Amino acid sequence: MEEKIKKFCNINDENVLMIVLAFISFSIGIWSNYRQLWLKSIGFDVVSISRILSVALICSAIISFVISIFSTKVKIKSVTLMCIIFRAIALSILLVNRNTYIIKICMLLSIMCDVMFSISYYPLLSIVNKGESAYRKQNLISYLAKDTGIISCGLLIGITIGNRIFDYNSCLFIAIISSLMGAFILILFNQNKYYKKRNVLPIKKALKNLYKSKINNYFLFTQLIMNISYGIVFGIMMLILTNYINFSVSVASIFIIVCNLLGSIACSLFIKHGKDLSNYASIFIKYGTRVLIYLIAFLTNNIVFFVIAIIVAHITGRILDDKINGVYVRKIDTNSQFLFGNIRYFVLSLGEGIGTYLAGYLIQISFRSIFLGAAVFTILQIILFVNLGKIKEWGIWKLIKNI
DSSP states (O other), rough: OHHHHHHHOOOOOOHHHHHHHHHHHHHHHHHHHHHHHHEEEEEEEEHHHHHHHHHHHHHHHHHHHHHHHHHGOOOOOHHHHHHHHHHHHHHHHHHHHHHHHHHHHHHHHHHHHHHHHHHHHHHHHHHTOSSSSHHHHHHHHHHHHHHHHHHHHHTTTTOTTTTTTOOOOHHHHHHHHHHHHHHHHHHHHOOOTEEEEEEEEOOOOOOOOOTHHHHHHHHHHHHHHHHHHHHHHHTHHHIIIIIIIIHHHHHHHHHHHHHHHHHHHHHHHHHHHHHTSOOHHHHHHHHHHHHHHHHHHHOOOOOHHHHHHHHHHHHHHHHHHHHHHHHHHTTTGGHHHHHOOOOOOOHHHHHHHHHHHHHHHHHOOOOOOHHHHHHHHHHHHHHHHHHOOOOOHHHHHHHHHHO
């Protein structure tokens, strides 16, 4: 039946998975940005929101990691499909329920499903196409779909459609429909014709392979510190833009899209023209730039520098992600890649959760305190890279020459 539908629609298996990614990324783009404002609209304050999101991120990181280890014995399509379905159920409950405890549980479940989808999707795609083009296409579709979700709902909020005002519940409803569409289309994908018993190393042996090198440990710890800094600035970004910088929701949405666009353009330029630049030099320059603008924003306490700091952080974040991750991931043994991916997503979610939690407290002291907190963790990250080694190999004069 699935094959007949795909033949009728003239789409292959890879395109089926890309369409699924588009629907789910669209849904994630909507909900991950507007859930903060949705919580505020039903009576939660900023500190409570940061606690809910941070605890959900940390718990989902732990639970997702445990589930992903046991899921090595299950077909990846089943894991991915269950993530989408449970996510849609959690969001549907949020739409009709206002009990505080149930809201917290559903937030945890929806964020956990987001993490699990991220962990399971690429292994699912790789059984159809293992080429580099598939990875690039995945990133492109994911970014475009998320941005489309952000901007479309951002521009519609407050507008009357028919006899109803488009609000955050409307955003939630669209996110649910998009998830269900993704689940329906994923059913069309027949994994059986690709499925072979996965050559998964025993957990103890895989972990031993991962941690026999100090580089892996340093890299993962650096990822943790990176996302703590990220969570401090971006964990409650929509609340920051609308409540402290006083952007309207539509302006805040456009601002985020522009930041994403600038980040993508800068990333492309950096890859094209920065080929000869040492990885360590580029890391130092980009993180150094971020520390500098964070400190300027903190010291000046000026809204213009607050906005500039957010833009610079966004741009440098995208450049660094594309520049450094592959350097270390490629060093991982092929049979350990799936487990390493799970550990990395666990570390990233844990870091973002900690950062989001800290943001709620720092913002109580003063809004500019979040930039000082982010600067401290970014400096720590630079120190970690110094200990990771090799900076002494190029020195300041070689750094200047390579720019």
